Amino acid sequence: MRTCLEAHVSLAESAEETLFERREKALGAGAPLFYDKPLHLIRGEGAHLFDVHGRRYVDLYNNVTCVGHANPHVVEAMARQQATLNVHSRYLHEGIVEFAERLVGLHTAPIESVIFSCSGTEANEVALRMARFATGKGGFVCSNYTYHGNSDLVGRLTFVEERESESREVRAFPFPETYRAIEEASSDVELGEIYLGRVQRAIEGLETGGAGFAALIVCSIFANEGLPNVPPGFMAKAAEMARRAGGLVIADEVQGGYARTGRWWGYEAAGFLPDIVVTGKPMGNGLPLAATAASRALINDFRAKTRYFNTFAASPLQAAVGMAVLDVIEGEDLRQRSAEVGAFLKRALTERKARWSAIGDVRGRGLFVGVEMVKDRTTKEPDINMATVVCDRLKDKGFLTAPAGAYGNVVKIRPPLVFTHSDAVAFIDAFDAVVEELDG
């Protein structure tokens, strides 16, 4: 005979199956879901999420909710503004001007003005078109395993083969990494030169192909590529190369920005200065909010040529929520926390490498760490299955991560910035337990 608890869980599981079936109909079959058995979440608080069974999960995945799920300062700002005024941007409003000024002030790159939008996709659309207007050229260079968004134009930058780009307007270079060098090199500096040669080749491909070279666009920390360690000085040299060729440099900071690396911007961590900076995910703690920032000359030129208007963007709501998020990051010094807790996590995981041969590499900066799973440390053959199993087992133990990276074999650890040292300690214990199960 089943216990009451078992019956309850079984009932809830069948309710989840029903919800899954309804979802497949209402949202279409194959709307993406995480985990072998998807989670049915109902509540969040800080770095923790709770499912329909009352089970608590430590969230090591969600960077959007950077100041924590249900952050009360953000909730209050959102509710207050929505109850006061939320209209489009063709009226004067103090809030959005103040928010733009605050954003500009956070940059060390030559950033002066901001165009707001609703998603990283929209903000990257603005960035790419801005580069085209500024240069009079049509083509973009990106890395071969990047992701910048899901529109027709931005989507063409996703997972582009180096030579066989579908579009004559996009050329890819192999993302730089010291872990798996594309060619043998006597040093990381020499390896960097090899990768720079591929960037050069991509630029030349656009020029000879007729589209011309408008911009180099990169995620400053190559997040989707798997947070590779990059040959020293690579990005500074690549940016210089792009400018010498008459193009602009676009830093997609949707993942790398907003204190994620322990610095405000990924480009600071990577050591280069972009012409255009794109931000998104963490800006609104879940409110759709994104921005394209650049010099005033670039922004003015774009505005003059497009009369760009975005119905929901640059609204009083985006401003109030966006500033509440900055208040919390600054007020609780989450940049410092990101640096410190992140360093602890990376150190602890690097130690695990010595104990478990399936860990090929541990990389990252601040609260963004990747654990690369391999079948063999010598061949470095990616172990996608192991990464998937590790994430599923961690989920079963109450810790949320997801597989990522160019080969899908990197356990991605990218918690809300309010993630604490004790959350990290608990996670490392769970990780050890998973290693024990799988390596036993």
Added chain:
Amino acid sequence: MRTCLEAHVSLAESAEETLFERREKALGAGAPLFYDKPLHLIRGEGAHLFDVHGRRYVDLYNNVTCVGHANPHVVEAMARQQATLNVHSRYLHEGIVEFAERLVGLHTAPIESVIFSCSGTEANEVALRMARFATGKGGFVCSNYTYHGNSDLVGRLTFVEERESESREVRAFPFPETYRAIEEASSDVELGEIYLGRVQRAIEGLETGGAGFAALIVCSIFANEGLPNVPPGFMAKAAEMARRAGGLVIADEVQGGYARTGRWWGYEAAGFLPDIVVTGKPMGNGLPLAATAASRALINDFRAKTRYFNTFAASPLQAAVGMAVLDVIEGEDLRQRSAEVGAFLKRALTERKARWSAIGDVRGRGLFVGVEMVKDRTTKEPDINMATVVCDRLKDKGFLTAPAGAYGNVVKIRPPLVFTHSDAVAFIDAFDAVVEELDG
């Protein structure tokens, strides 16, 4: 000596100038603004807005805030959900499934599933790409004075010359209207055939140009074109023509949908059945929220080919707010109000046509009315300046409209759906006063 009030107003005006200058720097020069002297708004309630001087304005422009500025039911739903859970859509969540099911249930067209996004631009991107996948063709037919969004792809559909499209993937037909016929016709039915011939020519242009014909995309009520009266049966016949040519029919309901015309959908008012429906502006009463809805087969095909994921979309927040908006529209029967108050407005404005020769035509359905200003009723020469002056004078009297239409000479009246009969009466009084000033 100036009175205290004068000094106060002057101070506030110089504060506005300073805010304007800061805005030009922070958001870039030329970020769009309404009116010769822009409004500095600080509060909204229902169909009313209040500026920094405490002045009240009746809002006849903002369709986004369809259930009223600061609607308390929406504010509460937004705050409650943000304080509970707001994460991306790769977990199971009841709310978004329920919201999708409710949306589907509002359609008379064969709509079964929904893909959520954050803006009309994003939703139209999905629609266009969906049509390409479904047909294997690349080209789109749109009207010559339409607007569907601001991305690279969707932006190519904006203000396209009939023959001289920049892109071989877009062909335009002249938007249908009975007021200014493109050619002489003995009847509206014959005129309809002339316009249909131009649609046919656009389709053939795509086929012979090599891109092929993927879809006809229209705003169901031709809102940006100026709400023309369309020859009888035009849209039903155009849709049939598109399908016969192997293409799909996309209804952009960003402006025409959500009870705006007194019916749920503009396509019902226009008398045709689309394959894909795009919604946006009013869905979230200011929260960025949009959707692309279609048959399950179309949605499944798109999902299978793209694995489409949108970070901020299909979130618990979008669901809660989206359903709160539907609650209010249904609970307060705003569809009926839109029909009734809209009919009163249109009738009253049509009566003014007899009194003032500058009014060439009054058109629209429900709470979406356009007053076309002309220099001469016989030549029907558009009077852009008059439309601009009328909107500015109305603003000075506390009533917010804006010039619109293919020629920029239509006074656009498109208030929140909570706009009342007494708001309408007050507006008509103000309109009469403006007529008296300008016609005096």
